[in-house]
Amino acid sequence: MKIALVSPYDFPFPGGVTQHISYLDKHFRELGHQVKIIAPCGGESPEKLPENVSVTTTRVISIPFSGSKARIPYSPAVYWRVRRTLQEEDFDIVHAHEPMTLPVPVVALRHSQAVNVGTFHAYRDRHLFYQYCRGVFQPFFDKLDGKIAVSEAARDTVARYFGGEYVIIPNGIDANRFGGDHVRPLEQYSDGRPNILFVGRLEPRKGFRYLLRAFRYVTEEFPQARLLVVGAYQKKEMSRHLRYARRHHLTGVKFVGNVSDEELPRYYRSCHVFCAPSTGFESFGIVLLEAMAAGKPTVASNIPGYRDLIDDGKDGLLVEPKDEKALGEAIIRVLKDPAMQRTMGENGRRKALEYSWSEVAERVLDYYRELLGRSKGTA
16 A cells, blocks of 8 residues: 555654554555655754655744644645645555644645545543644545554543544554563662652643652652653753752652663663652653553552553552552552552553554554555445
8 A cells, every 4th residue: 555644743752643644654654555745844954864754844833732732834835745745656555643633634634545544642621622623624634544643631622523433443553662671670770769750741730749749758768769851851840850859869760861762672671660749631651651661550640541551560569640649559559569550560561562563563564554455435
């Protein structure tokens, strides 16, 4: 098949949607399919991107969305580049991610003559953009021949405004990258001290402030505990948390910053418990799957998207969001019980294997084939 994967967001900038597209691209091409990624590029040299990425180098703006910031282009050049790519290439499938996002996916749907698929990633209790712009976007939504949601939470968000049938196909995980004997713990964190790991940006919805406060409770029981903070965060985002840690003498907090793809699995392997204290707006817990693939127990907020993944008490513990005391107590409970750590880690590893990208990619391809079959049947 000849497939276009359409990204709404600045492709070189790290994020869940761009990572999802990159993994699909990799596995589709390994299976012999022709794939083109259509995406904006804000500032990064296009030559650093894979050859099959058709980009428009343009200015991007960051707009608040789901407690995060989405980097989208705002140049008219995007319209012409996307239209030209679709006219020049005879795609069988145009697969738009977050298809109701301006401008790239909407332009792609406007000019596509292929079978169109949309994947919805976001979760929100209330989606004001969909609510007030539904009439504007309905014609583009109607061009979708197939609709995928990455979780029940994501499906419920979009189905509230745009009805129809949705197939749930989750995000995937490269389980072998995070687990196995080839992944060794980092020597500097293998000194017997308890390690708690956080991976993510320090934006408010990720809930790091509550984990930092929970760490005060943890250090009362485990004075030598370490909190490792890994992610692509800005110095200004870190500074206020660093001030809090210094003010309360939390010397075990280590702001690691961004790490390489090779190093990240070693951080997971070095921890005794992984913590995801998000306050909401998470449609799927990819970092939870990464920790599970590494065979580590997880402590996470009891929110949609996370509770779809964690079996409370079996492969992790769920606590109410923003409850720093409950969060601290759950972490202490895991750290005090090596048998629990081992059992939860083994259960999590088995679950992570069910979400391998090879399995996810095959499910998406099967859905493409089903839609193409329907299209030929009605032609």
